Amino acid sequence: MKLENYVCGKWIEGEGEGVPLVDPVTGEEVARASSEGLDLAAALGYARDTGGAALRAMTYGERGEMLKKAAEVLGGQRDAYRDIARRNVGDTRRDARVDVDGGIGTLKYIGALGSKLGAARHLVEPARDRLGRDERFQAGHLWCAIPGAAVHINAFNFPAWGLWEKAAVALLSGVPVVVKPATPTAWLARRMVKDVIDAGVLPAGALSIVCGGARDLVDHTQGGDAIAFTGSAQTAHALRTHPKVVGSGVRLNVEADSLNACLLGPDARAGSPEFDLFVAEIVREMTVKAGQKCTAIRRVLVPAELLDAVSEALQARLAEVVTGDPADETVTMGPLVNKAQQAAAWEGIAQLESEAQVVHGGEREFEPVGADPARGCFVPPTLLRCERPAQGRLVHEVEVFGPVSTLMPYASPEEAFAFAARGGGSLVASVFTGDDDFAREAAVRLGPTHGRVLVMDASVAEANTGHGIVMPQCVHGGPGRAGGGEELGGLRGLRLYHQRTAVQASTARLDALGADAAELTL
């Protein structure tokens, strides 16, 4: 099966043999993808002219309804999507829920935000500023959708969620989307786009998909377009320095890699509620999606006197993890997505081993349940222990994109915050503590180098949505190494797709601007 591309309102098969997509359990080919021969300049032009015009003619409320209808269409096909996620991504049922249901849920949530904006066609900030003595002449600030297309370049690990978390926000803004899923897992994204297109819930040109390489897609972007990218620092660098971004004013939002930390507070004791919650969270983060989450916990920071207790508790819990073919119901963790990712994970573990010792997992020779280890892309859950993290460098810099975390002791809260910051800017940190003062201090101290901070204690254990789960209400992104981008965050996410304009006019004219606008500051 060769995945067709959807551009210029048509399904088009790419030329040539295409790139094989494989089942990471068996190594067998499941599909091929090719974007060769596509006219990507025309694809972007069609999105801007046809899709953009149609979307801009709608109100936020109408676009919100459109997203809710798309979510309904997708909701009817969950089983088919979970099946593809298992066969092409190696997802267990739990993993597929995070990706598929997470994507549909996010689409619904953003749709509901659109309904709240109702019949508005643009946004105005509620506050006005006087410009001089005459108070009849003031400044207001207006937000209008950018005139171009949104180009979404996604990573391989979340083919469903990555697609919809970005597309929902752009479409609600009134900006047409050209999505380029990562080639190794493009099958699920392409199937979901096909279902929504076939259902006819989007206007022509609102959503296009390019399966296979990006080729010259970015070369054909222009001022007024926005690129939202998720993936490696290396590709991010290529995009940041692309002439269209540097010289033509194409907007770029980057979500890159991250060495997220999880801190156990100095007040914790072995067996205390926060201690147990902490251990459960780390095991969950290491094993969901086999650790292939940009938000997964890579560094586990604990008070020095609890290092042994945490290590033993984690080892005991990790010993219960069953790694193998997700089709087997006893399996709780699947493979990495392909052989290249498996090789990269082993290489990363070897690097970490120069500064830390493996205390659980780490064996290349192991028998995954129901699968041939030579053909499958498995890595066992692997915990390392670094006794001297202050002297370490690689433990703070090497992101192993798999079920791998490094445990490290800290001597004081000051040192814990300093270690967390050595990630160079991360997507998320979490703190498990029963101490109110430490909790407040941690949020403020971790804030400058993190996009999100989860502060957990026993009172909210049941309500906890998880360290690694990106909620559409919260901003997603992080400073520095994490890319410096920002997505989602409720209506805050609309910012990338809107232009803010200061309007200086009489108060009567500023009042008139509010007639078909919603009051909002992005």
Ligand code: NAP
């Ligand atoms: P990648 O190699 O950078 O690929 C990401 C996407 O960029 C793919 O769609 C890829 O297409 C495309 N791409 C590659 N070169 C390109 C170019 N020159 N121009 C335009 N597009 C290009 O990253 P990856 O290895 O797949 O992803 C893993 C990384 O992503 C990890 O480091 C992880 O931390 C990070 N990540 C971050 C987040 C977040 O939200 N912050 C989420 C998930 C993953 P092809 O597949 O066709 O090459």
